[in-house]
Amino acid sequence: MSPRFIIGAHTKKKGSQQCDPFFIQHIAIPILCGILQFSIPPRQLFCKKQVMKRIVLLLLFLVAVCISQAQSKKNQQLEEAKKAILASNAIYSDLANKGDGSILTRYTDDACLLPPNSAPVCGRDSILNFFKSGPKVHSKFIIQHIYGDGNDFVTEESNYELFDLNYNKIDEGKVIVVWKKTKDGWKMHRDMFSSNRPSQQ
DSSP states (O other): OOHHHHHTTOOOOOOOOOOOHHHIIIIIHHHHHHHHHHHSOGGGTTOHHHHHHHHHHHHHHHHHHHHHHHHHHHHHHHHHHHHHHHHHHHTHHHHHHHOSSGGGGGEEEEEEEEOTTSOOEESHHHHHHHHHTSOOOEEEEEEEEEEEOSSSEEEEEEEEEEEOTTOOEEEEEEEEEEEEEETTEEEEEEEEEEESSOOOO
């Protein structure tokens, strides 16, 4: 069993980082020009080797600054995505238990569930039927990793624990979810899940 699986009435759930143009034009380049102007003695201004050596070093410095800035931006975007995923996971079971379509707010319009031992469940109507036909449960998600750049898509790798309404543990397993950034925030686009327990024959 799995959090999406049992809820669904089965007995068996981009872009490359670039330096900010404003940063390059208004901060990095003026700094480099100033360094270049005051670091080259007048007698060496016409010494091509010395000038080229200093230019290369300064360009390497600029590249290092850009890489550092890009990594910092990526980390910030991933952290924002993780917060959104945590908030969504916290209310996941409550929305599914309502049976009124509220759970669809967690998914993109063209989302698909990828349950084990079953064909993909795609589209809002099919996903809603999947959840409405299942028992009411409580679930807990423990994020293990968030992959991606935080621009358009990220991938969540999590473990889950599943409980009945009396909070008796009935299952545990793992999920892989591809989250898509939309105008309404981060939504689940592909949702794959499976239990750690042996399948029931």
